[in-house]
Amino acid sequence: MTSTSDIDTSAAARRHATQVPYRLFYDQDVYDAEQRHLFRGPTWNFVGLAAEVPEPGDFKASFVGDTPVVLTRDRDGALHCWVNRCAHRGALVCREPRGNRNAHRCVYHQWTYDPAGRLRGVPFRAGIDGKGGAPADFDLARHGLQTLAVATYGDLVFAAFDPAVEALDDYLGAPMRAALDGIFNRPLTVLGHTRQYAAANWKLYAENVRDPYHASLLHLFHATFGFYRSSQPGRIHMDPRRRHCVLESWPADAKAEAARLAAEDVTSYRAKYTLADPSLVTGRPEFRGLQILSVFPGLVVQQIQNTLAVRQLLPKGVGRFELVVTLFGYADDDPELTAIRLKQANLIGPAGFISMEDGHATEIVQRAIADRTAAESVVVMGGYDAADRDDLVNEAAIRGFWQHYRELLGERVGHAPGGDRG
C-alpha cells in the first residue's frame, strides 16, 4: 500500500483537491501550458505497441500531445521516435500512417533521414557546376530530426521529450508494473484499430477512466441484460504520486452474492431483457475480472472479459480529443479465442455496448461549460484524499490525477498545490 502521510488535510488543500475549475477544460492558455510542460515535459507518452512495428524498417506515425511524431524500428531492431518535421524547412517527413522503409525522405527537397532520425542525404549539397549547394561547413550530424527518449515496458512503447524524465520503471511504479505484467507477458498480435473523436477536453476522458463510480450508472448495458452485480468487488490502486490508476473489479464470491441477493429485494435485480444471442458474452476463462489501467498522461490499457486493448488519448485542441483504440490478442491464441476477442469487441470502442457513453459524457460536460463558467466540479465521492481504495464507489483516482497535474502545472495554470486560487 502507498503512504498517505503526504496528503495535506488543511481545509484549503481539501477544497483544492476536490474542486476542479472548469476553466481547465476550456482555457487556451491552460492547453498551451499543457503542451509545453506536460506532454513535452517530463512525462512518458505512449506512442504504440512494439507489435505494430515488428520488422526492421517498420514505422508508425503518432502524436505526443499536438506534436506529430514517428515511431520506427531500425535495421538492428532498436526503436526510435522523432518529431515528424523536416530539419530543413519544417515539412512532414513521413506522410503515411504506417509502413516500412529504411530511408525517410522529405518530399519537399528530398532531405533524407534514416530510421533513427539522422540526416543521411541532402540533394545538390555540393551545388551544380560549383554554384549553389550547402555551405562548406554544413554538417549532416547537426541537422538530424528532433528525437525523443524511447523506453518500453512489455510491448508498450513510450516516448519523452524531456531527457530528465525518470526511468520508465520508476515512472510507472510498482502497482502499475504488476498489473501490466499480467497482460504483457508474451508476444502480441494486433487485431485492429478504431478511432473516436469527441468534442471535449482530453482531461474529461482522463477523469472518466479513473472513475469507477460512473460505471454502473452511465453504462446500463450489463444491468439491462442482467449481468451487473452492484456489489461487485474491486479496488483502486495508485503509484505514490497518484498519477496512474489501476482499477480492477472481479466477480463476487458466488456464496456471498447468493446471500446478499436473498437478503435484498431480488426482483429489483431481475433484468427486463435477456440477450437473444448470448454468444456475445460467452468467453473463455482467462483473467480474474476487469482491468482499466490508466498511465499518465494519455494511455489506458484495458482488459474487459477477453478483450485486450490499448487506448491512446490524444488532445486535438482545447475542446477536442481523439481516442485511438488498438485491440490485440496473443501470438499463441487459437482461432476460436481470436474469434471470441473479435466478437467481444462489440463491448468496446466508439460503438461499444459498455463504452460508447463515455464519449457522450465528456461532450455534454464540454457543452455545459461553453459559457466559460468560473464554476468548479465537486469530486468528493469516497472522501477527500487520493489514497488507494478497496471499493468502486469513489473518485480517489480522479483526485490523484489532479494532485499530480497540479504538481506539474499548478502555478502555470493558476491551480497551484496547497493554496487557494481565489
Place this chain on the structure above:
Amino acid sequence: MPPEVTVDKLVLRQAIDDLNAAYAACIDADRLEDWPAFFTDPCLYQVVPRENVDAGLPLALIRCDSRGMLADRVVAHREANIFGPHAYRHLIGRAHIVGEDGALVEARTNYAVYRTWLDSASYGETVLYSVGEYRDRIAVSAGTARLVERTVVVDTARIDSLLATPL
C-alpha cells in the same frame, strides 16, 4: 471492362436497389426493430474501418453474426445505451453487381450518412457523419432479397462522437 447488359441483370440490380432503399428508409425513420429482418439468419453484419481493411486486420466496430445479435443491438439502443438524440439520412448509391453465384449476388454500393442532432443544445445541426461502401452478399429468390452479409467499410474511420445507430 464495360459491363455486359442483360435484362436479367437489370432486374436483379433493381431488386438490390429496392432492398437498399427500403433498408435506408427503415433506419432513417427510426424503425430499427424492423432492421434485423433485412438479413438472413445466420448472417454477418459488420462495420469495419477502412484503416483495418487496408491493413488486413479483422477488427470491426460492430460485428453481428446472427439476427439475434442484430436484435440485441436494437434493444441496447432503445433501453441501455446513452447518446445524443439524433436522426440519420442515408444516401445510397446504385448497386454495382460484382459477382453472381446461383441465388447469391455480390454487390458493392457507396453510401453517405448525414447525422442531425435532435438534442436541446444542438437541435437541427447536420454533419456528414460517415461515408463508405457496402460490400454485400445478397440471397435473391422469387419474392425476396435478403442480406447474407453486409460489410460496411467505413472511410470515415475517425468516428465522430460515437456509433450507436447502425449504418
